[in-house]
Amino acid sequence: MTRASFLKVGGIITAALAASKALPGGVKTADGLLEPEIDRDLREAWHPSTCGMCPAGCGILYRMDDIQPVGIKGNLKDPVTRGALCLKAFGLLQEYAHPARLLEPRERNDKGGWTAVSWDSAIAKAGGWLKGARHPAVLIGHEASATTALVARFAGAVGADLYRSAWAPADLPLDALRQATGYPSAEPDFERTNFVVSFGNDWLVQYPHAALANQAYGFLRPRSGLGRGRMITVSSRYGLTALKSDQWIACNPGMEGAAALAVAGLLVRAGKARGAAREWGQKVLAGYTPEHLSRVSGVPMEKLRTLADELGHASAPLVLGTRGRLADQWAVTGLAALAGGLGRPGGIFPSAAPGFHDARLASAKSVEDLFERLRAGTSPVDLLVIHGANPAFASPDPSRWPGVLRRVPHIVAITPFIDETAGNAHLVLPSALMAEREDAVVARSASRARVRHTPAAIPPRPGVRPPADIVAEIARASGRSDGFPAPGDGVSRAINSLVRQPVPGPATGNQPAAGISPALASAPEWTMPTPVPSGEFRLRLLFSAAGSYGYGAHVPYLITATAPVIRTWWDTVAELNPESARKLGIADRDRVELASASGKITAMAKLFEGVPPGEVAVSFGLGRGPDGLLERGNGSNPADLVAFRREKGADSALWDQGSVRITRKGRA
Amino acid sequence: MMARWGMVVDLDSCSGCGTCVTACSAENTPMPGTPAEGARGRVIRWMNLLPQIEGEYPDLRAELTPMMCQHCDRPPCVFVCPVSATYKNPEGLVAQIYWRCIGCRYCVNACPYTVKFFNWSKPGFTAAQAACANPDVSMRQVGVTEKCSFCHHRLQRAREAAAAKGREVREGEYAPACVEACPSGSMVFGNLDNPGSEVAKLARSNRAYKILEEELGTHPKVSYLKRRI
Amino acid sequence: MKFLELRKYITSGVAVVLLLAAVSVLGWRVVQYVSGRQPVNFPHASALCHVALHVPCAACHTGIVGGTHAGLPKLAVCALCHDPDRKDGPKCPPALAAALKSGTEIPWKQHSRAPKHVYFSHYRHAVLGALNCAECHPDVTRLESPPPPPWRNPVRMAKCIACHRAKHASTDCLGCHR
Numbered sequence A: 001m002t003r004a005s006f007l008k009v010g011g012i013i014t015a016a017l018a019a020s021k022a023l024p025g026g027v028k029t030a031d032g033l034l035e036p037e038i039d040r041d042l043r044e045a046w047h048p049s050t051c052g053m054c055p056a057g058c059g060i061l062y063r064m065d066d067i068q069p070v071g072i073k074g075n076l077k078d079p080v081t082r083g084a085l086c087l088k089a090f091g092l093l094q095e096y097a098h099p100a101r102l103l104e105p106r107e108r109n110d111k112g113g114w115t116a117v118s119w120d121s122a123i124a125k126a127g128g129w130l131k132g133a134r135h136p137a138v139l140i141g142h143e144a145s146a147t148t149a150l151v152a153r154f155a156g157a158v159g160a161d162l163y164r165s166a167w168a169p170a171d172l173p174l175d176a177l178r179q180a181t182g183y184p185s186a187e188p189d190f191e192r193t194n195f196v197v198s199f200g201n202d203w204l205v206q207y208p209h210a211a212l213a214n215q216a217y218g219f220l221r222p223r224s225g226l227g228r229g230r231m232i233t234v235s236s237r238y239g240l241t242a243l244k245s246d247q248w249i250a251c252n253p254g255m256e257g258a259a260a261l262a263v264a265g266l267l268v269r270a271g272k273a274r275g276a277a278r279e280w281g282q283k284v285l286a287g288y289t290p291e292h293l294s295r296v297s298g299v300p301m302e303k304l305r306t307l308a309d310e311l312g313h314a315s316a317p318l319v320l321g322t323r324g325r326l327a328d329q330w331a332v333t334g335l336a337a338l339a340g341g342l343g344r345p346g347g348i349f350p351s352a353a354p355g356f357h358d359a360r361l362a363s364a365k366s367v368e369d370l371f372e373r374l375r376a377g378t379s380p381v382d383l384l385v386i387h388g389a390n391p392a393f394a395s396p397d398p399s400r401w402p403g404v405l406r407r408v409p410h411i412v413a414i415t416p417f418i419d420e421t422a423g424n425a426h427l428v429l430p431s432a433l434m435a436e437r438e439d440a441v442v443a444r445s446a447s448r449a450r451v452r453h454t455p456a457a458i459p460p461r462p463g464v465r466p467p468a469d470i471v472a473e474i475a476r477a478s479g480r481s482d483g484f485p486a487p488g489d490g491v492s493r494a495i496n497s498l499v500r501q502p503v504p505g506p507a508t509g510n511q512p513a514a515g516i517s518p519a520l521a522s523a524p525e526w527t528m529p530t531p532v533p534s535g536e537f538r539l540r541l542l543f544s545a546a547g548s549y550g551y552g553a554h555v556p557y558l559i560t561a562t563a564p565v566i567r568t569w570w571d572t573v574a575e576l577n578p579e580s581a582r583k584l585g586i587a588d589r590d591r592v593e594l595a596s597a598s599g600k601i602t603a604m605a606k607l608f609e610g611v612p613p614g615e616v617a618v619s620f621g622l623g624r625g626p627d628g629l630l631e632r633g634n635g636s637n638p639a640d641l642v643a644f645r646r647e648k649g650a651d652s653a654l655w656d657q658g659s660v661r662i663t664r665k666g667r668a
Numbered sequence B: 001m002m003a004r005w006g007m008v009v010d011l012d013s014c015s016g017c018g019t020c021v022t023a024c025s026a027e028n029t030p031m032p033g034t035p036a037e038g039a040r041g042r043v044i045r046w047m048n049l050l051p052q053i054e055g056e057y058p059d060l061r062a063e064l065t066p067m068m069c070q071h072c073d074r075p076p077c078v079f080v081c082p083v084s085a086t087y088k089n090p091e092g093l094v095a096q097i098y099w100r101c102i103g104c105r106y107c108v109n110a111c112p113y114t115v116k117f118f119n120w121s122k123p124g125f126t127a128a129q130a131a132c133a134n135p136d137v138s139m140r141q142v143g144v145t146e147k148c149s150f151c152h153h154r155l156q157r158a159r160e161a162a163a164a165k166g167r168e169v170r171e172g173e174y175a176p177a178c179v180e181a182c183p184s185g186s187m188v189f190g191n192l193d194n195p196g197s198e199v200a201k202l203a204r205s206n207r208a209y210k211i212l213e214e215e216l217g218t219h220p221k222v223s224y225l226k227r228r229i
Numbered sequence C: 001m002k003f004l005e006l007r008k009y010i011t012s013g014v015a016v017v018l019l020l021a022a023v024s025v026l027g028w029r030v031v032q033y034v035s036g037r038q039p040v041n042f043p044h045a046s047a048l049c050h051v052a053l054h055v056p057c058a059a060c061h062t063g064i065v066g067g068t069h070a071g072l073p074k075l076a077v078c079a080l081c082h083d084p085d086r087k088d089g090p091k092c093p094p095a096l097a098a099a100l101k102s103g104t105e106i107p108w109k110q111h112s113r114a115p116k117h118v119y120f121s122h123y124r125h126a127v128l129g130a131l132n133c134a135e136c137h138p139d140v141t142r143l144e145s146p147p148p149p150p151w152r153n154p155v156r157m158a159k160c161i162a163c164h165r166a167k168h169a170s171t172d173c174l175g176c177h178r
Helices: A003-019 A087-096 A117-133 A144-157 A172-180 A210-220 A240-244 A256-269 A275-287 A289-295 A302-315 A326-340 A367-376 A402-403 A468-480 A490-498 A513-521 A580-583 B020-030 B035-039 B075-080 B106-110 B128-130 B151-165 B178-183 B196-205 C003-033 C094-102 C122-130 C158-168
Strands: A026-027 A033-034 A038-039 A043-050 A059-065 A068-074 A105-109 A114-116 A134-141 A161-166 A183-188 A196-200 A231-236 A247-250 A316-322 A348-351 A383-386 A408-413 A427-430 A439-444 A449-454 A537-543 A571-574 A591-595 A600-607 A616-622 A660-668 B005-010 B046-055 B059-067 B087-088 B094-096 B185-193 B223-226
Touching: A003 B087, A038 B087, A043 A439, A059 A087, A059 B005, A068 B020, A068 B178, A087 A591, A087 B020, A087 B128, A087 C122, A117 A427, A117 A468, A134 A144, A134 C094, A144 A161, A144 A439, A144 A468, A144 A490, A144 B059, A161 A367, A161 A600, A172 A183, A172 A326, A172 A348, A172 A513, A183 A196, A183 B005, A196 A256, A196 A302, A196 A326, A210 A427, A210 A513, A231 A256, A231 A302, A256 A275, A256 A326, A275 A513, A289 A302, A316 A348, A316 C003, A326 A513, A348 A383, A348 A427, A367 B020, A383 A468, A408 A439, A408 A468, A439 A490, A449 A490, A468 A490, A571 A580, A571 A591, B075 B087, B075 B106, B178 B185, B185 B196, B196 B223
Parallel strands: A134 A161, A134 A383, A196 A231, A196 A316, A231 A247, A383 A408, A408 A427, A537 A616, A571 A600, B005 B223
Antiparallel strands: A026 A033, A026 A449, A038 A043, A043 A059, A059 A068, A105 A114, A105 A427, A183 A348, A439 A449, A537 A660, A571 A616, A591 A600, A591 A660, B005 B185, B046 B059, B087 B094
């Protein structure tokens, strides 16, 4: 829908309000059609849409003042989220109106800057590049929409290799879960659990589907106090989840996996190991005794015993960990299986990959495979089309990306902002946001999955186009568009047919149980984490909801909501234990330099009692200015401190946060 | 019906997510802010999560309290305003009339909850951002003080809708943006003078307390429910 | 240079600056307000149309009933009665016909504007309060041409307060300000 036609429709809506005529467009879910809502009492018009800030895809309503969006609220009628939203949704209007928003296609010029070009010339150029490309590649992100499925289909139609980025830092132990259950993804059943035990996962802050996580916290804490759930967090840092837990068990930095293993061993010893994972548990016990693990993890035996006892008696335990070292992922996954929290209500549900099922998507390789291919140089890429992925910002050691991207002669980025990755492109094409285009998402929780098909809810900013239409036009211009829909109506029809497909959802029941035992039995041996050299600090990166998926911290109202416990805004902050800081002569708000083998950054030191001695915690996503994503001198990217490492058996790169040296640089 | 509007925040079910903070920002469009203003602590957000941390690692206790204007029944800010730009209206809402404010900041000093905010600089909205601002809320200018209004503009519209039906506005027909947005359902809003209302009942609960009430006698209309240990 | 001569320069310099300032401010106000002309001459009071036919104000200014501000009519509203291709319906002046055919909205100039810090509800006053529009606006039933620009006779707060007092409506600041 173009801006001109939107204006026409918008104007008629206002007149029609008084005339009570039926309104165009609607939202399709598997349960039926949701109409744009008119509150006749308040005389307000609300357009239903999907929040596009993260792949969770919560149902929202935009308040319209004629054709201008002026408000946001959750859609109570949404069958999955039922009106719950997280803080990111309320940054949507600022994202829509952001001053750094790309509003015209731009081409890189000789001076290294950008020159605005017309859409026709940009499409012709991209089409020409694609026509002559022999090894094209497409890089997409984690958005679970019909647009993503169509861009993947575009890759297939034009013979391009497909790569996809993930958001590993906030994930559950998906690599181990995948190998243990045979399913590509997993959903925690927050709704039906009564006991959440987290090993290092600050889920209230970083769980990707933040709206559901926060809604779930409300279920665990009913107003009357009856049926109150229990929350235990085992972590070295006292974060928000630890703060809100019934019990926080402090452990040594990086030792959450060891603690999980110790509890698993105790369950086996007590004869409480259930079914499938018993063999695994016995193997663990043979290798590492709970006493030994208690010593290395710093958790007293008594606390481990009590925790094992509670888990042994729990009916619906939810055992969470992070997608860190594979060894630690296996520790938590094995414990979840032992405690009866895998594939059962209240626990972790293995599930199909999020989003629409597409054969191309399912076989997409990891973004890190693209990096290694470009770095090796033996199989070059001559055209790279990027949409929805920003590895030059949101990956470990992101500074390795510009170098390899320079080896690609033609890069086209389809993006709403010229972010760190698009900054390396030769052609940037402004894309419409989720609310500005027709699209569909699969919204889901552990127990429900629904398709939401939305028309454009708000008028697109002039100059932007839907990504699916952009790739359709490029395909057409290249002459390599066999099997790919034409832009406009063709894309709309393709979205319609995707919506009609059966929706893949979470697995229910105990189906995976049969498969877990052999998978767990052949799990690799647990190993101790690399010790931290003397004088250095173990690095912990903090991932907040505001900057989830590496996206959101360019929106002013979200930047200021990034760090709830430490109230600082914009500046990159390094949290230090006050005693450790005193030993280094560092006072609160001093500037410090953090240096690792991969890189160094400067940050503002914040003394925080919740960080243990020997650890430094740095928020990821801060350090960007509100007027643009590449604002320099305003902060730094702590991902620069993390070495790029891959583990066999894990798709994504390890965000193993290693260790850093800290030196004081002076006052602010 | 003359209501006395008040709020209860259940700190047991509050997850500290900050959705109330961004929902308030989206509804009332405070200044976006710049890094320099952030460094000086001059970024205005009507709603803030205030941290309180006690103890030393690993024996820690902390609390995150959503703090907004408490709409006190004995508001210190009203007592000191020389021009009645802030006053308590018959429904108990402590109002801030931007166009009367002379920017003396006596109220900012007087407020014990630090929930009055002064615009030290021109709020830097671009034209596109200003176009997305809520049409029911005035944009403030440099030199005036602003604060949470319990989304009074929503009450105005709800009252009109009720008047169209020939009656006064009822409880449940009006709620501030923060209350509406809270994903864990931890915020309750309504008429404190209606003894049967949920907010009145919760405000009388044995878990309920008011911040600085005993020390200062401000009679805030926001009650907090203590966390269950 | 002697001080007295310098003072002359300073004085005349200041005078020039002040004069320029006054001219620009006045000029801005003049440009803002002098033209009460509308792009199309819409005769509210014409014997053949609208007022004479008792078309209510809210039929075209739909926001009185259905919106947050009274609003200016979009073409869709005119099109409810006027059709340039029909010979037997209400007469369609050439300017309107051209606009309807091209689909380009007529760029009406907004004549009355409530300041942003004022919450004024037409619904409350015109519908619920059953006030005549002429209580506050120029009486368009007597006007063949567009009404005079607002700087001639603005609606000031004193007028609102006086009427509120007389009719025992609320004079709470929060009733109208936001």
